[in-house]
Amino acid sequence: TKAGGRDAAGAASDERLDVQNRVEDKYRQQLVQLLTPLLGAGNFSAEVQADVNLDETQATRESYDKQGTLRAETGNWTGNQASATAPGGIPGALSNTPPPASTLQVPTPAVGASGSPQPVAGGGAPDPAKQSDQYQRAYDLGREVSVTRAAPGSVKRLSVAVVLREPEKGRRTAMEVNQITDLVKSAVGFDANRQDQVTVISKKFAGAAVDADAGPAWYDNSWLPVLARNGTAIVIALLVLFLGVRPLAKALMKKRDDAPTSAPALPGMAQVAAPVSLDQLEQSRGYDERIGAVRGFTRDNPARAALAVRDMIKADK
Structure with missing residues (x-):
C-alpha cells in the first residue's frame, strides 16, 4: 500500500x-x-x-584458467600394414609416389565446458601405414568465482x-x-x-560567551549566599540599634538630667554639680571662675546659650 x-x-x-x-x-x-x-x-x-x-552493492566475477589440463584422451586409426610394405605397381610409375604429409590441427577446448570431448584429426607424426585416424581429448579448465x-x-x-x-x-x-x-x-x-x-x-569571536575559560557568573558563585546572609544580619542589627537601643538610651539620659539636684548624695558617690544660673554668672569675679560658670551654664541650658550668642552677634552688627 x-x-x-x-x-x-x-x-x-x-x-x-x-x-x-x-x-x-x-x-x-x-x-x-x-x-x-x-x-x-x-x-x-x-x-x-x-x-x-x-547503498549495499554485490559483485560476482567468474574466471577460467587459460591453460587447461588434459584429463582423458581416446582415439583410433585404420590402415593396412601389409599394403604399406608390399610392392605394387610398375617400378618408376606415378602410382608408387607416396601421398603428401598430412597437417595436424591442435584441438581447441570449448570455453566454459569441463571435460567436453572435441574431435581432432591427425596423430603425432605422419604414418604411411595409416589411412585415417580420430582422437578425442577432454581437458579440465580451472574455474574461479569471487563475490564482492x-x-x-x-x-x-x-x-x-x-x-x-x-x-x-x-x-x-x-x-x-x-x-x-x-x-x-x-x-x-x-x-x-x-x-x-x-x-x-x-x-575574532563575537562576545565573550564563546570563551569557555571565563569563570561562572557572579550569581552562580558559592560565596554569594553567605554574603547575603551576613549582610541581612548586619542590617537587622543596625535597625535594632537605631530604632530600639538609641531611643531608649536617650530616654534614660533625659530622665537622669531631669532628676532633682537636691537629692542627698550617697556615700562613696561623686557629687553632681548643681546647674549654673544667670545670677551666678554675674557674681563670678575671677576669669577662671567666670569661664567655668559659662561652660556650666552652656551645658545645662544650651537653648538659652544659643539665644545669647545670637543676641551678641546682632549687637555687633
Whole structure:
C-alpha cells in the first residue's frame, strides 16, 4: 500500500540521518581532541558535513584458467600394414609416389565446458601405414568465482570547516594556519579522489560567551549566599540599634538630667554639680571662675546659650 511505502521510506531516511550523524560526531570528536591541547578550549569551532553512502552493492566475477589440463584422451586409426610394405605397381610409375604429409590441427577446448570431448584429426607424426585416424581429448579448465559485497556506511565526500579564534594581540600567520590545516586533513583522513574539502580560517569571536575559560557568573558563585546572609544580619542589627537601643538610651539620659539636684548624695558617690544660673554668672569675679560658670551654664541650658550668642552677634552688627 501507499502508507506502507511511505513508512518504509521514512524509516530508511531516519536510518540514513542516524548513520550520518554518528559519522559526523566521530570526526568532530577527533578534531576536538586534536585542537584542544593546541589552541585551548573555546578558542576554535569545528563543523563536519559527511556524505554517507548507504547503498549495499554485490559483485560476482567468474574466471577460467587459460591453460587447461588434459584429463582423458581416446582415439583410433585404420590402415593396412601389409599394403604399406608390399610392392605394387610398375617400378618408376606415378602410382608408387607416396601421398603428401598430412597437417595436424591442435584441438581447441570449448570455453566454459569441463571435460567436453572435441574431435581432432591427425596423430603425432605422419604414418604411411595409416589411412585415417580420430582422437578425442577432454581437458579440465580451472574455474574461479569471487563475490564482492560492499557494506553500507562508507563516506563518499567529506567537508570540514574550522574557525580559529584570533588572538587578542596580533594575528595568526599564514604558515600557522596552513600547519593547522594539514593537521585537520590528517585527522579526518582527507582524500582528494573523493573531492574532500577542508577550510581553516582565523577570525575574532563575537562576545565573550564563546570563551569557555571565563569563570561562572557572579550569581552562580558559592560565596554569594553567605554574603547575603551576613549582610541581612548586619542590617537587622543596625535597625535594632537605631530604632530600639538609641531611643531608649536617650530616654534614660533625659530622665537622669531631669532628676532633682537636691537629692542627698550617697556615700562613696561623686557629687553632681548643681546647674549654673544667670545670677551666678554675674557674681563670678575671677576669669577662671567666670569661664567655668559659662561652660556650666552652656551645658545645662544650651537653648538659652544659643539665644545669647545670637543676641551678641546682632549687637555687633
